[in-house]
Amino acid sequence: MAFRIPRGTVDLMPGEVEKWQYVESKARELCRRYHFSEIRTPIFEHTELFQRGVGETTDIVEKEMYTFTDRGDRSLTLRPEGTAGVVRSFVEKKVFGQPQPTKWYYIGPMFRYERPQAGRQRQFHQFGVEVFGTEEPAMDAEIIDLGVQFYQSLGLTGVKVELNSVGCPQCRPVHREQLVKFLTPRKDELCKDCQSRLDRNPMRILDCKNERCKELTQDAPKMVDCLCDECRTHFDAVKEYLDVLGVDYVLNPRLVRGLDYYTRTAFEFTVESKGSQAGTVGGGGRYNGLVKEIGGDDVPGIGFGIGIERTLLALEEQEVTLPIDYGVDCYLVTLGEEAKRQSVTLLKALRQAGCSAERDYLDRKMKGQMKAADRAQARYVAILGENELKANSIVVKELATGEQETIALDQFVDYVREGSRK
Template structure:
């Protein structure tokens, strides 16, 4: 085998791709109901967009970007996430000139250079939404609600919403100072990563999985205890709205998202129980539009990992309502019948029915087998005898029942039974 698929990527083949279509359809339908419009941006952008947007100190920028130079010497990067691109597009196309809010969604591939493993690919797919132009807490709640409903719509159970507020540029420094003061005496007990985080991004120590770090941070200052008179009430309103929307959530004061742009509301969708993990997450990013060169504009959004959703559906053994069989498989016997079959097949398809036939000159038995394999609901048999009488036999493959009908009634017949 000479050519192989690049590491961390995958071909979505028939049998699997239908599940993707199903899940994507759920996302689109939900977005339609919540009145979001789709936006499609390029899969690559100037490298600096992500450096600025996602944050220089994030793992994504530090070690996971798919960066390359084009023939003109420009540094480009395959998008590691969707928000930065959407914000760039929002600013570049001056969508802020439209009446706010601007509500957008996207579905597409993202790229991160990492070691592939369960639920982690180098090319993976996200469905995400963004709302620009309002700080209204109800919007925060609606965004979370939309994400939550999406999982439910696909058939997933036990999805939990973890919620936190990470404050704003006004309250965060105060918390940061308190946190550093609290942690510094324990510096030696922290893991290596956290020791460096202490200076660079101390808040991240709060969600370190290391046991020792976890123990130390147990009594550490929480961000929500430091929220300013703007962020505090905002957070309370978000929680209140979530209750009205009947979205079950759990305040997790350790939740700190990995991207630098988040302010105030931060949330994550996680799967309960063993093998649980993050299915998606998001938050508010009130400074990002400005950071990318636009006017001061609040924003909020989330992104969900579609691979992880599919994986969870698999794990929970959710039966997706996928239909893959054809309505009618046409079996013909003899040259004349075969010729007539060409027209018949066309008529079935024109009527909106899915129809298939044999193209390998198989004998009747072979054609019947092919019909079975195509998971045909019905088989229409047209032989010399039937043709002579202007009739066709129709067989229900599930029941084995068979009857003979007028040839020109075939399309109507199949249409009636296919409803």
């Protein structure tokens, strides 16, 4: 084989891509109802944006970025997540000067250099939303609700909302200090990764999957117990609003999230799954310091990123059939040269009337054309031959029922159009 697709990427082939279109249309429709506007930012940005935005100590920045130098010697990086670019745009276009809040959504590819496995690719896709300019806890709750609605609209069941508050720059150091004090005497018993985390990002130790680490952190001080008054009030309000909205959630004091920019609300959407990676189908949280970090005013923000691949994977595992119509409205079967000549006009008329229409281009005999029509999942097969031409008529057969009738040629398009609407 001469060329092969790059590792960790996929071709979305016809038959599969319709599912994507369906999922995307659901996301767009939902965003319209929640009054979000779409934003499209570049898929690459200056490397420094992600270093600053996502955080130097994160795995993403440390080892997963697709970074390259362009011909002008600029260091650029394919976006590993959606928020940083959107924030950059918010700041650069001075959108903070317009009436707030700003409610945006995006759908597009993200890139991370990792070993591919179930539910993990190097190019993957996210549907994300971001809201700037409000700290109102109702917004936190509505965003979580929007995520839940998205999964629900697709027919996905069993989506769990895991919720936590990671505090703010005022109270987080308090927790951090307590945590380090608690863990330092036990440092030797922690796994290697966590030993280094202890200095750099001790909160992440709470999220370690290592059994021993889990034991050791069993009674470790929790972030939620260290929240300052403002953060506590906010967190309580978010929970209240979630209750009001009827959104079920599970408190997970160990939930940390891998990106440094989160403050206060942090959440994940999870689902039961065979693949070990695939369980997390989405996640997000509040990032009140990020806009300032990127060079803007001190504008609060909150958002989520939902993995399209993982959502599709979960739908597949649950054997959910998306209501997608792959069929063509009318397949035109022709017999003889004259009929073939006329077919292009008929096809065009059908298409202009809004129907999808197809014919044979391989000189197949009638049987072959019928077979092709069947394969194309045609609703109607229209047969045009010598007899029909002579009588200015055409035979229309409904494949599902096998019923057919001869109709006048000038009523043909209307007939198909009416039938296709049902």
